[in-house]
Amino acid sequence: MRAFQALVIVAVLSGAATLAAGVTAMRPVLGIVLPYLALAVFLAGMVARVVWWARSPVPFKITTVCGQQRSLPFLRRQPLESPFTGWQVVGRMALEILLFRSLFRNTRTELTPRKNLAYQPDKLLWAGALAFHWSFLVIILRHLRLFLEPVPRMVGILESVDGFFQLAVPTFLLTDAVIVAALLYLLARRLFNARVRYVSLAADYLALFLLLGIAGTGIAMRYFWKVDLVSVKELALGLVTLRPVLPEGVGAIFFVHLFLVSVLFAYFPFSKLVHMGGVFLSPTRNMANDNRARRHVNPWNHPVPVHTYEEWEEEFHDKLVACGLPLDKE
Amino acid sequence: MKKTPQELLQIEYRPPRREWMDPHVDFEARRGTWSYPAAPKNLEYLGLPNPREWSPTDEDWKLPDDWKEIVHKGFLDLLDRFRSLKVFMDCCVRCGACSDKCHFFIGSGDPKNMPVLRAELLRSVYRKDFTTAGKILGSVAGGRELTLEVIKEWYYYFYQCTECRRCSVFCPYGIDTAEITMMARELLNLLGVNINWVVEPVANCHRTGNHLGIQPHTFKDNIEFLCEELEDVTGIHIEPPINKKGAEILFIVPSADYFADPGIYTFMGYLLLFEHLGLDYTLSAYASEGGNFGLFLSHDTIKRLNYKMYAEAKRLGVKWILGGECGHMWRVVHQYMDTLNGPAGFLEVPRSPITGTVFDNAASTKMVHICEFTADLIHHGKLKLDPSRNDGWKVTFHDSCNPARGMGLLEEPRYILRHVLNELYEMPENTIREQTFCCGGGAGLGNDENMEMRMRGGLPRANAVRHVHEKHGVNILSCICAIDRAVLPTLMEYWVPEVRVAGVHEMVGNALVMEGEKERTTNLRGEPLPGKEA
Numbered sequence: 001m002r003a004f005q006a007l008v009i010v011a012v013l014s015g016a017a018t019l020a021a022g023v024t025a026m027r028p029v030l031g032i033v034l035p036y037l038a039l040a041v042f043l044a045g046m047v048a049r050v051v052w053w054a055r056s057p058v059p060f061k062i063t064t065v066c067g068q069q070r071s072l073p074f075l076r077r078q079p080l081e082s083p084f085t086g087w088q089v090v091g092r093m094a095l096e097i098l099l100f101r102s103l104f105r106n107t108r109t110e111l112t113p114r115k116n117l118a119y120q121p122d123k124l125l126w127a128g129a130l131a132f133h134w135s136f137l138v139i140i141l142r143h144l145r146l147f148l149e150p151v152p153r154m155v156g157i158l159e160s161v162d163g164f165f166q167l168a169v170p171t172f173l174l175t176d177a178v179i180v181a182a183l184l185y186l187l188a189r190r191l192f193n194a195r196v197r198y199v200s201l202a203a204d205y206l207a208l209f210l211l212l213g214i215a216g217t218g219i220a221m222r223y224f225w226k227v228d229l230v231s232v233k234e235l236a237l238g239l240v241t242l243r244p245v246l247p248e249g250v251g252a253i254f255f256v257h258l259f260l261v262s263v264l265f266a267y268f269p270f271s272k273l274v275h276m277g278g279v280f281l282s283p284t285r286n287m288a289n290d291n292r293a294r295r296h297v298n299p300w301n302h303p304v305p306v307h308t309y310e311e312w313e314e315e316f317h318d319k320l321v322a323c324g325l326p327l328d329k330e
Numbered sequence: 331m332k333k334t335p336q337e338l339l340q341i342e343y344r345p346p347r348r349e350w351m352d353p354h355v356d357f358e359a360r361r362g363t364w365s366y367p368a369a370p371k372n373l374e375y376l377g378l379p380n381p382r383e384w385s386p387t388d389e390d391w392k393l394p395d396d397w398k399e400i401v402h403k404g405f406l407d408l409l410d411r412f413r414s415l416k417v418f419m420d421c422c423v424r425c426g427a428c429s430d431k432c433h434f435f436i437g438s439g440d441p442k443n444m445p446v447l448r449a450e451l452l453r454s455v456y457r458k459d460f461t462t463a464g465k466i467l468g469s470v471a472g473g474r475e476l477t478l479e480v481i482k483e484w485y486y487y488f489y490q491c492t493e494c495r496r497c498s499v500f501c502p503y504g505i506d507t508a509e510i511t512m513m514a515r516e517l518l519n520l521l522g523v524n525i526n527w528v529v530e531p532v533a534n535c536h537r538t539g540n541h542l543g544i545q546p547h548t549f550k551d552n553i554e555f556l557c558e559e560l561e562d563v564t565g566i567h568i569e570p571p572i573n574k575k576g577a578e579i580l581f582i583v584p585s586a587d588y589f590a591d592p593g594i595y596t597f598m599g600y601l602l603l604f605e606h607l608g609l610d611y612t613l614s615a616y617a618s619e620g621g622n623f624g625l626f627l628s629h630d631t632i633k634r635l636n637y638k639m640y641a642e643a644k645r646l647g648v649k650w651i652l653g654g655e656c657g658h659m660w661r662v663v664h665q666y667m668d669t670l671n672g673p674a675g676f677l678e679v680p681r682s683p684i685t686g687t688v689f690d691n692a693a694s695t696k697m698v699h700i701c702e703f704t705a706d707l708i709h710h711g712k713l714k715l716d717p718s719r720n721d722g723w724k725v726t727f728h729d730s731c732n733p734a735r736g737m738g739l740l741e742e743p744r745y746i747l748r749h750v751l752n753e754l755y756e757m758p759e760n761t762i763r764e765q766t767f768c769c770g771g772g773a774g775l776g777n778d779e780n781m782e783m784r785m786r787g788g789l790p791r792a793n794a795v796r797h798v799h800e801k802h803g804v805n806i807l808s809c810i811c812a813i814d815r816a817v818l819p820t821l822m823e824y825w826v827p828e829v830r831v832a833g834v835h836e837m838v839g840n841a842l843v844m845e846g847e848k849e850r851t852t853n854l855r856g857e858p859l860p861g862k863e864a
Binding site: 055056061062078096116189196203270275278284305312 | 343345410461546642670689690735763789
């Protein structure tokens with residue numbers, strides 16, 4: 001049901017974009033106005049979100065420790081699971097952000113027919129998530145070809161690696177297949193894993209369908225309904241140089257693609273997709289496990305009512321005397 | 331416990347048809363899985379809101395008239411003070427990696443015990459009240475209206491989390507359900523919706539100095555009694571100093587260690603160790619609690635109870651503090667104490683008077699874990715040990731949640747155990763170290779009315795113990811946590827009755843060869859040593 005809601009939203013958006021792309025007067029809106037607007041919303045929204053997070057302090061150092069602490073020299077430490085220095089934290093964060101360290105730990109819990117609990121390694125979610133995020137990044141970097149003139153060498157190299165399997169003309173790009181496969185896996189997991197389906201919100205499907213729509217239209221343009229790349233580049237360069245032009249001869253499918261990208265950008269700061277920024281700010285991961293060595297300061301550490309020794313001695317005075325424990329006040 | 335293990339094991343992991351956004355909880359039907367509310371006298375003593383007699387099974391929970399506004403304002407206040415809450419509310423993608431990592435989910439199959447959903451209970455209200463999308467789109471954007479039923483649901487599920495942080499290990503964003511539960515309990519606390527098993531120990535500790543409400547004369551009596559027992563076993567007479575000014579080290583233990591079986595044997599182990607070393611230390615009848623149930627109520631109560639440690643160290647003029655075997659105590663000492671009640675400039679950087687080792691990992695907080703202290707002693711060959719005295723025990727080690735995931739104290743206890751006994755077997759790797767499973771009774775849930783949930787929550791731990799029991803004949807579960815020692819015996823009795831529970835320093839005490847001791851014929855429990863049976 002929730003998946004259906006999300007599917008309908010994306011279908012309606014795509015349909016509307018297809019119709020609009022057929023109307024000449026609407027093309028400047030799809031090609032120029034909305035992309036600018038979406039980018040503005042994305043940037044302002046993300047900045048606002050990160051500033052809002054950062055406005056609250058981190059009152060305690062609540063590292064989730066996943067390995068041996070640094071204590072006695074003869075015990076083997078695990079600096080990337082229990083970082084003690086700033087660089088070790090950088091290392092831990094790099095593993096988390098670049099390689100999804102925590103997801104790599106994933107297990108599947110099963111109660112066997114003999115009523116034993118078994119924990120099987122389950123790396124599929126890790127592999128799917130990693131495949132999606134990395135191919136998405138490569139695809140975004142590949143798109144720089146459209147926005148930059150001359151095209152940076154790095155982009156060319158990336159493309160040749162991506163096109164390693166020279167299977168077709170135009171060159172088949174590995175990431176195109178990987179991102180669709182990964183998204184379909186993530187979608188299938190949401191739909192068919194009973195527990196994940198139970199916790200999934202419409203918003204969770206929405207992100208997947210949007211991304212699938214974007215990837216789908218992008219691939220279609222490259223391999224099937226080819227669009228005039230020179231015109232697309234003209235449009236893209238116009239957008240980044242703030243001298244927008246709307247060339248003739250760009251197919252309707254391009255506008256659907258661009259519109260869905262605009263929607264994704266505008267939606268981003270108001271959705272769970274902000275995890276892109278939040279992962280850097282997670283206090284259980286981005287702090288060292290050096291609590292007892294270096295004091296962490298809490299800016300709002302307000303006074304609280306306490307029961308002082310003097311009050312305690314007064315309350316238990318007679319009992320302290322009777323059992324012979326020393327008193328501060330005779 | 332009315333239900334048999336076989337009945338309890340009929341667990342349905344497939345989620346029900348009913349959508350989770352429906353908050354209804356049938357407290358009457360679910361007796362055995364929730365804890366009784368706080369008695370008004372305890373809330374009154376602490377000056378906490380809304381003391382009254384009530385029961386979760388009542389229709390009317392007697393909340394303040396403006397309860398909704400209180401929660402709304404309280405939520406805003408927490409968002410202002412804790413970046414963690416903001417980030418954890420916004421970043422979850424519901425990937426489900428955590429969904430089968432919670433011991434309460436594994437033991438009950440209740441979908442709201444999946445960490446992701448436990449957080450969604452709070453997150454849904456956050457979205458509705460504080461986010462643009464949630465305000466406009468409501469339930470489509472995952473928003474949910476805050477109703478009285480939601481408060482009741484929060485009470486049920488946020489007092490069905492032991493703040494063990496296992497899920498946080500697996501979360502790609504490190505979302506920590508303990509943090510979320512702590513926030514939810516702060517909010518509930520504003521309405522006077524909390525449980526007695528948390529609030530009474532807090533009130534006791536505030537007044538007498540320890541959770542059990544033991545007054546100074548009884549404190550002294552208990553310790554003297556344990557010393558007599560110890561003398562029977564070893565022939566050594568010990569008089570531990572109490573409230574002694576000018577001692578070098580203040581030693582603080584969880585109160586259960588000088589009160590209840592099997593913690594008392596661990597306490598005897600500490601005493602023997604210090605006697606063995608001739609250590610200049612003191613106990614305190616005022617700071618007579620290592621644990622801190624304030625952690626399970628609010629950040630303010632953490633600070634209120636923890637205050638006594640530094641205050642007493644300063645009053646007695648000690649150089650540094652040594653802490654006993656306790657789980658959540660060490661989460662507070664390691665991650666909260668210095669921030670809340672430090673800096674402790676009046677203390678010195680801890681240095682072992684026996685080995686000269688400087689504990690620079692505790693340079694600021696100035697408090698050392700007894701396992702760090704003892705491991706260092708063993709490494710320097712300062713202890714005379716006879717591991718064969720523990721030969722009756724086939725041991726496995728249970729990492730307590732907080733020392734494991736709160737501080738990374740994983741190798742120290744193992745190092746000690748390997749030197750004081752001969753047979754140590756590890757449980758399967760997904761159930762120990764940073765992936766260790768909770769005892770099922772942490773965070774104030776170790777009470778008797780909550781027994782069914784305790785047995786369910788403890789199932790993953792017990793199941794792993796049964797595995798090593800069947801494979802290696804393990805007959806004792808060693809741990810470094812007073813709550814473990816209080817609740818694991820019941821858990822073992824239910825799931826693996828052949829296995830008993832002990833602290834690490836009980837094993838140390840058994841193995842220590844004391845100068846001038848009589849021939850040992852029994853262990854600290856008074857049971858015959860192997861080969862010494864009459």
